[in-house]
Amino acid sequence: MRAEVVSVGTELLLGQIVDTNAAELGRVFAECGVVHTHRQTVGDNLERLTEALHLALSRSDVVVTIGGLGPTEDDLTRDGIAAALGSPLVHDPELERTVREVFARRRLPWVESQLRQAQRPECARPLPNPNGTAPGFIAEKDGKAVVALPGPRGEFVPMLEGPVREFLARLGGGRTLRSRLLRIAGMGESVVEHRLGELMHGSDPTVAPYAKPGEVHLRVSTMAGSEAEAEARLAPLVAEIRDRLGDVVYGEGDETLESVVLGLLQRSGATLGLAESCTGGGLGARVTNVPGSSRAFVGGFVTYSNEAKVRHLGVREETLAAHGAVSAETAAEMALGARERLGATWAVSVTGVAGPDGGTEAKPVGLVYIGIAGPGGVETHRHLFPGTRETVRLRSAQMALVELRSALIARV
Amino acid sequence: MRAEVVSVGTELLLGQIVDTNAAELGRVFAECGVVHTHRQTVGDNLERLTEALHLALSRSDVVVTIGGLGPTEDDLTRDGIAAALGSPLVHDPELERTVREVFARRRLPWVESQLRQAQRPECARPLPNPNGTAPGFIAEKDGKAVVALPGPRGEFVPMLEGPVREFLARLGGGRTLRSRLLRIAGMGESVVEHRLGELMHGSDPTVAPYAKPGEVHLRVSTMAGSEAEAEARLAPLVAEIRDRLGDVVYGEGDETLESVVLGLLQRSGATLGLAESCTGGGLGARVTNVPGSSRAFVGGFVTYSNEAKVRHLGVREETLAAHGAVSAETAAEMALGARERLGATWAVSVTGVAGPDGGTEAKPVGLVYIGIAGPGGVETHRHLFPGTRETVRLRSAQMALVELRSALIARV
Numbered sequence: 001m002r003a004e005v006v007s008v009g010t011e012l013l014l015g016q017i018v019d020t021n022a023a024e025l026g027r028v029f030a031e032c033g034v035v036h037t038h039r040q041t042v043g044d045n046l047e048r049l050t051e052a053l054h055l056a057l058s059r060s061d062v063v064v065t066i067g068g069l070g071p072t073e074d075d076l077t078r079d080g081i082a083a084a085l086g087s088p089l090v091h092d093p094e095l096e097r098t099v100r101e102v103f104a105r106r107r108l109p110w111v112e113s114q115l116r117q118a119q120r121p122e123c124a125r126p127l128p129n130p131n132g133t134a135p136g137f138i139a140e141k142d143g144k145a146v147v148a149l150p151g152p153r154g155e156f157v158p159m160l161e162g163p164v165r166e167f168l169a170r171l172g173g174g175r176t177l178r179s180r181l182l183r184i185a186g187m188g189e190s191v192v193e194h195r196l197g198e199l200m201h202g203s204d205p206t207v208a209p210y211a212k213p214g215e216v217h218l219r220v221s222t223m224a225g226s227e228a229e230a231e232a233r234l235a236p237l238v239a240e241i242r243d244r245l246g247d248v249v250y251g252e253g254d255e256t257l258e259s260v261v262l263g264l265l266q267r268s269g270a271t272l273g274l275a276e277s278c279t280g281g282g283l284g285a286r287v288t289n290v291p292g293s294s295r296a297f298v299g300g301f302v303t304y305s306n307e308a309k310v311r312h313l314g315v316r317e318e319t320l321a322a323h324g325a326v327s328a329e330t331a332a333e334m335a336l337g338a339r340e341r342l343g344a345t346w347a348v349s350v351t352g353v354a355g356p357d358g359g360t361e362a363k364p365v366g367l368v369y370i371g372i373a374g375p376g377g378v379e380t381h382r383h384l385f386p387g388t389r390e391t392v393r394l395r396s397a398q399m400a401l402v403e404l405r406s407a408l409i410a411r412v
Numbered sequence: 413m414r415a416e417v418v419s420v421g422t423e424l425l426l427g428q429i430v431d432t433n434a435a436e437l438g439r440v441f442a443e444c445g446v447v448h449t450h451r452q453t454v455g456d457n458l459e460r461l462t463e464a465l466h467l468a469l470s471r472s473d474v475v476v477t478i479g480g481l482g483p484t485e486d487d488l489t490r491d492g493i494a495a496a497l498g499s500p501l502v503h504d505p506e507l508e509r510t511v512r513e514v515f516a517r518r519r520l521p522w523v524e525s526q527l528r529q530a531q532r533p534e535c536a537r538p539l540p541n542p543n544g545t546a547p548g549f550i551a552e553k554d555g556k557a558v559v560a561l562p563g564p565r566g567e568f569v570p571m572l573e574g575p576v577r578e579f580l581a582r583l584g585g586g587r588t589l590r591s592r593l594l595r596i597a598g599m600g601e602s603v604v605e606h607r608l609g610e611l612m613h614g615s616d617p618t619v620a621p622y623a624k625p626g627e628v629h630l631r632v633s634t635m636a637g638s639e640a641e642a643e644a645r646l647a648p649l650v651a652e653i654r655d656r657l658g659d660v661v662y663g664e665g666d667e668t669l670e671s672v673v674l675g676l677l678q679r680s681g682a683t684l685g686l687a688e689s690c691t692g693g694g695l696g697a698r699v700t701n702v703p704g705s706s707r708a709f710v711g712g713f714v715t716y717s718n719e720a721k722v723r724h725l726g727v728r729e730e731t732l733a734a735h736g737a738v739s740a741e742t743a744a745e746m747a748l749g750a751r752e753r754l755g756a757t758w759a760v761s762v763t764g765v766a767g768p769d770g771g772t773e774a775k776p777v778g779l780v781y782i783g784i785a786g787p788g789g790v791e792t793h794r795h796l797f798p799g800t801r802e803t804v805r806l807r808s809a810q811m812a813l814v815e816l817r818s819a820l821i822a823r824v
Contacts, residue, residue, distance in 0.1 A: 012435070012438070012451070013438050013441075013448045013450075013451060014438050014439065014441075014442050014448070015434075015435040015436060015437065015438030015439035015440075015441075015442065016435075016438075016439075017435070018430055018431070018432050018435040019430070019431060019435070020430050022427075022431075022453075023424070023427040023428075023429070023430040023431070024427060025427065026424070026425050026426050026427030027426065027427035027428075028427075029425075029426075029427075030427065036425045037425070037454070037455060037457070037460060038425075038452070038453070038464075039424070039425060039452070039453035039454075040450070040451070040452055040453075041434075041450070041451035041452075041453075042449070042450060042451075043449060045449070048449060048450070052450075055467075274693075274714065276693065276696075278700075279697065279700075280693075280696045280697050280699065280700025280701070280705075280709075281686075281688065281692075281693030281694060281695065281696025281697040281699075281700065281712060281714065282693060282694075282696075282697035282700075283693065284688075284692045284693025284694075284696075285691065285692050285693040285694035285696075285697050285805075287692065287693075288690075288691075288692025288693065288694075288714075288716065288766075288805075289692070289801070289802065289805070291767070291768050291769065291801055292769065293692075293716075294716050294717070297692075298716060298717050298719075298720055299713065299715045299716045299717060299720035299724070300693060300713070300714035301711065301712070301713060301714070301724075302686065302693065302696045302700075302711045302712035302713070302714065303711045304700065304705075304706050304710060304711045305706070305710050305711060307710075307755075308710055308711035308754060311753075312711070312713075312724075312753070341723075341724070342720060354700075355703070356703050357703065389701070389703055390701065393697075393700075393701070
């Protein structure tokens with residue numbers, strides 16, 4: 001079973017948009033066990049589109065087109081597929097009713113050109129589009145299939161993940177790629193790979209690492225005919241990986257580091273306050289991006305100036321004079337001050353040199369101190385992060401969450 | 413002059429990476445006046461790659477390949493191009509020296525497989541790769557040209573923007589697309605288009621709108637042989653657009669709303685403090701992402717709980733009791749409190765219901781109040797933003813900057 005993609009749209013060739021849909025489709029092919037050997041991209045030009053479809057049908061069993069299903073004269077995918085399959089376009093009264101309903105529901109004035117969207121190749125069955133007006137379709141003829149999907153992302157993804165994934169899985173023999181995603185923070189990719197050793201090189205299940213800023217994700221995957229069959233193969237390997245890596249595996253699937261930390265806080269009835277300098281609010285923004293974060297997050301101070309550190313966090317002027325704003329001593333007093341003034345169980349401070357200016361030989365760009373104040377006192381950690389201002393700030397917020405999580409786990 | 417792209421890499425077909433390089437290349441084709449009609453994507457398979465190159469050479473004058481130039485056995489682009497052009501691979505001692513130098517400089521142990529990267533089709537001239545080991549090349553034969561570019565982004569972009577752009581511009585006749593980007597905040601896309609009317613539909617220069625969260629960008633472009641020729645056509649139209657839109661055009665090119673606001677503050681010797689509730693630090697993070705922001709930004713409070721609003725900003729308990737935390741009254745007191753306690757010239761407050769929970773009929777998800785306190789007193793603005801928690805928070809921070817900018821402009 002060989003599949004091929006034809007992406008349609010002049011805006012793709014002009015580079016005005018990036019073809020993320022094609023990548024998404026590629027993942028679904030792989031997950032459905034369908035072999036995917038070619039992708040073609042053509043503009044809104046009937047001759048070139050039809051040529052591309054002929055070529056695709058000559059060498060592949062299934063061709064999936066993306067885009068060109070709208071109502072305008074530039075939307076030529078229906079015509080191209082009809083020509084390439086030799087299956088004439090027919091007007092489908094059922095489709096017309098659907099399109100008219102969408103217009104009525106959205107109170108849009110009806111325009112006759114919309115009737116183009118009620119056409120389909122004679123041999124095609126339509127795929128409903130609950131998120132737009134352009135229906136997709138699956139056209140099967142002479143042992144070949146053409147699947148037509150709309151280009152707008154909000155319409156493309158649901159149609160792909162619904163009826164098209166089902167169709168492709170059936171073609172691929174019913175076995176699909178199932179996986180679990182392990183999320184790791186506080187250990188670099190090379191150390192992770194070293195600890196896992198031969199586990200990284202298994203052929204079934206496979207283990208694939210993805211390096212993210214300050215995190216490593218491991219995708220553990222297997223082709224299986226059912227969830228239970230997959231889980232029987234995945235669970236022992238996941239357990240072995242967790243065993244070898246220990247606490248640095250902070251979560252699975254969609255869990256984020258901030259949601260895990262908030263969960264730990266809530267389960268112990270604890271609250272959190274922040275004192276940010278070089279992250280400027282970025283740590284607070286990350287924590288409060290989690291719905292319901294107000295149950296554990298009290299608030300924070302963004303103290304950019306020395307004066308604000310003294311006035312609002314109670315950092316002592318002598319400390320700043322003796323050690324500077326970027327120091328373990330200041331980080332400790334910031335965390336303690338925030339904890340006391342916010343009345344929180346835990347408080348985290350971040351102070352550092354984000355750059356690009358402001359670095360010295362003794363305190364270079366990327367030097368960051370993190371303070372964690374809790375029921376057991378205060379601890380500080382020194383870091384030297386490489387990279388741009390943005391990277392230093394991102395890594396600082398990430399590391400603050402990693403260290404808070406460690407402190408929370410150690411208390412339990 | 414017709415051009416075609418062949419992207420090489422099984423990881424593209426599997427959807428493990430998105431082909432942003434091809435989009436970038438498409439933009440450069442357009443900017444160089446080169447017509448771009450097809451793109452093909454194939455995996456790391458010599459037969460299919462050579463076939464794709466044959467097809468491309470049969471219908472296009474220039475073929476640009478992306479990827480497959482590394483040292484491993486999967487890197488087959490050199491071989492495919494040599495076969496398709498009928499120009500045998502030769503060992504280039506100069507290239508070998510370059511690759512060995514990179515290894516020596518990075519203190520990497522030499523491996524013989526690296527010698528693959530010292531090969532090139534006989535008719536090719538190498539393109540140096542200062543950011544990696546794999547050189548690119550331009551092979552010209554029988555009136556056709558094949559340009560080979562490496563896949564890693566950090567190597568691809570400099571090679572594309574340097575020698576390859578120059579090569580393509582010469583092919584395209586020396587005229588390239590030059591443009592100015594106008595950045596607009598505080599006016600929706602449809603209003604912008606309405607105000608500009610017929611200006612949106614000119615054919616040279618063209619005006620293309622791009623909607624961003626809370627912003628509209630307008631790209632004004634023309635094909636020209638020189639910077640001066642372009643500017644002579646662009647300047648009058650840009651002036652007319654600025655005239656019709658007024659102050660909502662906040663900047664051009666790389667300027668961001670936060671950098672423009674910080675510039676206004678600094679030029680008037682003023683400082684800024686923040687009081688954030690629903691944005692949770694996101695506004696501070698945005699402001700402090702600008703290098704040198706510490707010259708105008710003093711600090712901020714993230715007051716998530718009512719108690720923190722009272723204790724740290726001096727919001728009155730009666731105000732919270734009578735109007736609630738999400739109200740014009742609370743926004744005003746937050747801004748005034750932050751201004752006074754941070755000793756800043758200006759202070760901005762944000763309080764709202766970001767969702768997904770916590771909305772009521774009177775105060776639905778998306779309701780946000782922004783307060784601006786300055787030398788002339790305090791003003792508040794009410795907004796109802798649609799969308800997810802993330803969108804509401806982003807739009808809130810954006811609108812706070814828009815309104816601060818308006819207040820700063822009004823004072824001058």
